[in-house]
Amino acid sequence: MIRYILRRLAFFFGALIVASILIFTMIRVAGGNVAAVVLGKDASAEAIEALVVEYGLDRPLPVQYFDWIGGMLRGDLGQSFRTGESVAGLVVSRLPVSVPLALSGLLLAMLIALPLGIYAARNIGKPSGAAVALFSQIGIAVPVFWAGVLMSLLFGVKLGWLPTGGWIPWSVDPVAAIRSLVLPVVSLSVVLAAILSRYVRTAVLDVMNQDYVRTARAVGMTRTEALIQVGLRNAALPIVTVLGLQVAELIGGTVIIETVFSLPGLARMILANVAAREVIVVQSTVMLIIVFVMVLNLIVDLAYGFLDPRIRTAS
Amino acid sequence: MSEQAIDVRDLVVRAGGLRAVRGVSFAIPPGGRMGLVGESGSGKTLTALSLMGLLPAGLGATGRILHDGADLLTLSDRRFSNRRGRTLSMIFQDPLSALNPVQRVGEQIASVIRRHTGAGRQAAMAQVVDLAAQMKLPRPEEIVRAYPHQLSGGQQQRLMIAMALSCYPQLIIADEPTTALDVTVQREVLRLLSAAVDERGSALLMITHDLPVVAAMCETVAVMYGGTIVEIGPVAEVFRDPRHPYTRGLLDSQPDIDRIAPDGSSRLESIPGMVPPLHALPKGCAFRPRCAFATELCERMPPLEGGARKAACWHPVSGPRGAAP
Numbered sequence A: 001m002i003r004y005i006l007r008r009l010a011f012f013f014g015a016l017i018v019a020s021i022l023i024f025t026m027i028r029v030a031g032g033n034v035a036a037v038v039l040g041k042d043a044s045a046e047a048i049e050a051l052v053v054e055y056g057l058d059r060p061l062p063v064q065y066f067d068w069i070g071g072m073l074r075g076d077l078g079q080s081f082r083t084g085e086s087v088a089g090l091v092v093s094r095l096p097v098s099v100p101l102a103l104s105g106l107l108l109a110m111l112i113a114l115p116l117g118i119y120a121a122r123n124i125g126k127p128s129g130a131a132v133a134l135f136s137q138i139g140i141a142v143p144v145f146w147a148g149v150l151m152s153l154l155f156g157v158k159l160g161w162l163p164t165g166g167w168i169p170w171s172v173d174p175v176a177a178i179r180s181l182v183l184p185v186v187s188l189s190v191v192l193a194a195i196l197s198r199y200v201r202t203a204v205l206d207v208m209n210q211d212y213v214r215t216a217r218a219v220g221m222t223r224t225e226a227l228i229q230v231g232l233r234n235a236a237l238p239i240v241t242v243l244g245l246q247v248a249e250l251i252g253g254t255v256i257i258e259t260v261f262s263l264p265g266l267a268r269m270i271l272a273n274v275a276a277r278e279v280i281v282v283q284s285t286v287m288l289i290i291v292f293v294m295v296l297n298l299i300v301d302l303a304y305g306f307l308d309p310r311i312r313t314a315s
Numbered sequence B: 001m002s003e004q005a006i007d008v009r010d011l012v013v014r015a016g017g018l019r020a021v022r023g024v025s026f027a028i029p030p031g032g033r034m035g036l037v038g039e040s041g042s043g044k045t046l047t048a049l050s051l052m053g054l055l056p057a058g059l060g061a062t063g064r065i066l067h068d069g070a071d072l073l074t075l076s077d078r079r080f081s082n083r084r085g086r087t088l089s090m091i092f093q094d095p096l097s098a099l100n101p102v103q104r105v106g107e108q109i110a111s112v113i114r115r116h117t118g119a120g121r122q123a124a125m126a127q128v129v130d131l132a133a134q135m136k137l138p139r140p141e142e143i144v145r146a147y148p149h150q151l152s153g154g155q156q157q158r159l160m161i162a163m164a165l166s167c168y169p170q171l172i173i174a175d176e177p178t179t180a181l182d183v184t185v186q187r188e189v190l191r192l193l194s195a196a197v198d199e200r201g202s203a204l205l206m207i208t209h210d211l212p213v214v215a216a217m218c219e220t221v222a223v224m225y226g227g228t229i230v231e232i233g234p235v236a237e238v239f240r241d242p243r244h245p246y247t248r249g250l251l252d253s254q255p256d257i258d259r260i261a262p263d264g265s266s267r268l269e270s271i272p273g274m275v276p277p278l279h280a281l282p283k284g285c286a287f288r289p290r291c292a293f294a295t296e297l298c299e300r301m302p303p304l305e306g307g308a309r310k311a312a313c314w315h316p317v318s319g320p321r322g323a324a325p
């Protein structure tokens, strides 16, 4: 297990370094002359020069890169060119929207996908199982964007039950905040659940055909007991792995859903700053999200090692 | 109903439109031991799984399987489950895949004991350690705490046997229990199985390719071919003086124990040809294409006839083996 953990950690840090280099070069190469864009057409050469020097944009790229990474490691994410606001402050101000959206989206997706996938596996070859499989297929084919628009049209515009967009902060009216999140969360989770339920179904089917489930039955478990007491514990391994892979999907979906429902979350903040050529803000925020995704993946990997005694007991 | 440990009557197993087991009947008295032999594909495993009610999805059994005062084929899954592991039990071929990889072996066995006897956690675990010791496992207290992958094949199978026998079943089915094991440990595992079955007074249905094992362990033997029993009777008589040409071929071609491939698929040298697949079974006697004695009569299915020993053949051979047919 120790070696497994060390390998995962080495991979984690290696991937972080590669990701940071990629983000930095892509944003800097695509960013053009940042100072000129930020200050606008009418800016004087002196003003541009001053901004360039102030932010050290004239230094060689490797120096800027290490400066940026060094700052990140100290918790300094840099600041906006225009307003001088700290990136950390900007990010934190958006978390109350994005974090509940992403986490409850994932949680609801799991709550839907697990029973659905198990049901589909147990009823394979029957109409009910086929219906569930069809739902998954449709869900996978529907982009998150469309799911959001359809939900918004049906429950927001036509039925008028819930807001179709916009945001009232938690501090102003928590109930309104939750109401603004319902449709976005449901749209996101329905699509994720469709994908996840397919994996759950496959994992359960695979496990239920294993010899050890037959053994469990041969010593007295009913089909359901064997599924619950032996099958699910084994099916958890592939499901956990897929969950890790779905985190990236989740972030992508969150970006789209924030846009569809005009939620002032992280994604909207990043897009606005991309348009404004705020390279430091974009670079640091994107890096933060990548770190978040990779930490989740690391946790998933470690959980996998812990769940599987074949890995846990390996010396 | 039936005083036998198991009484199988006209068992048929359908796979798709085909019959993989085609009317098998046999009985094993309490404490009796029957060997079930035959080449791969002859229907031994499906027969065994039918008795356990554990046929793969899509396969169905008909006929009667009398055991413990009931016809097992008529039981609900819940009532059948309550008998599995308690009154009848099964040992599978590959112990590594048959044990739950994510649970300690001791806990797996203990949960069977708790399920069927209502014993508490600690009492059950103490029984498991005793069972492990009976199965001659070294340091039983430690070994029951291992996960399957940490044990050797021989150790895994001994624990599998301990699990199957933990509740003193009336009938134990062993489906090629040593085929997947290292040759060096096969004899020891069989010896332990035999001793444990003896001690419990259980009946044994022993499926194997190894005719000497049947001769050593069993009182009766049934020879299967093409989904039917072609010969059945007391081991000593059948082996000394086989009536069915297939039985005779099997005995004449019995290879040394260490020449049987791990999957049991050794080609039999004195019987030409192969077991036909289900969809290409010939009309009448299934053995006809490979039989040196076949006549037109054999295009009709020969009935399994006789007294204590029966053979399904229109032209039974006679005279002890070695003599010219």
Ligand SMILES: Nc1ncnc2c1ncn2[C@@H]1O[C@H](COP(=O)(O)OP(=O)(O)O)[C@@H](O)[C@H]1O
Binding pocket: B015, B020, B038, B039, B040, B041, B042, B043, B044, B045, B046, B047, B056, B059, B277, B278
């Ligand atoms: N799950 C299944 N579906 C369809 N046919 C099967 C299945 N399992 C076994 N069979 C067929 O049934 C026949 C008997 O198989 P089996 O009982 O496993 O033979 P044995 O144990 O004697 O080697 C074989 O022809 C095999 O191909």
Ligand code: SF4
Binding pocket: B244, B245, B246, B285, B286, B287, B288, B289, B291, B292, B293, B294, B295, B298, B302, B312, B313, B314, B315, B316
């Ligand atoms: S019935 Fe005919 S074909 Fe079949 S074993 Fe007997 S002699 Fe051979």
Ligand SMILES: [Mg+2]
Binding pocket: B041, B044, B045, B046
């Ligand atoms: Mg078999």
